[in-house]
Amino acid sequence: MANTKQALKRHRQSLKARSRNRVVKSHVKNAVKAVRSAVQANDLDQAREALQRANSVLDKAAGKGVIHKNNAHRRVSRLNKAVNKMAQMQ
Incomplete structure (x- = not known):
């Protein structure tokens, strides 16, 4: 465990950051999963809508570091590729 005041504060900060990052990462995973499931179900409209949301979520996660x-x-590129491939098949 940390001994100095500085180290104790840094530990508290890291715990807060970890909890915030976990929330953002789970949003990313859910957004990507929504696109993948829509592609697998061959639902083009839902896939495009989910792709737009996933792009936003991924950009925000990258912006926050x-x-x-x-x-x-x-990830955005691969999701776009999957949706475009599905659109060509239809």
């Missing part, structure tokens, strides 16, 4: 910006861009 919860995930790296390249990680967010990569």
Whole structure:
């Protein structure tokens, strides 16, 4: 356990940040899962709507520093690719 005042404060801050980051990460996972399930169900309208929400959630997570910006861009790219591929099939 931390001994100095500075270390104690830093520990408190890290616990708060961890709880905030967990919330944001679960939002990201749920948004991505919604897109994937819509693609699997072949529902183009729902997939596009979920993709728009996922883009927003991923960009916000990257902006807050919860995930790296390249990680967010990569995920958005892969989701776009899946939705576009599904749209071409129909």
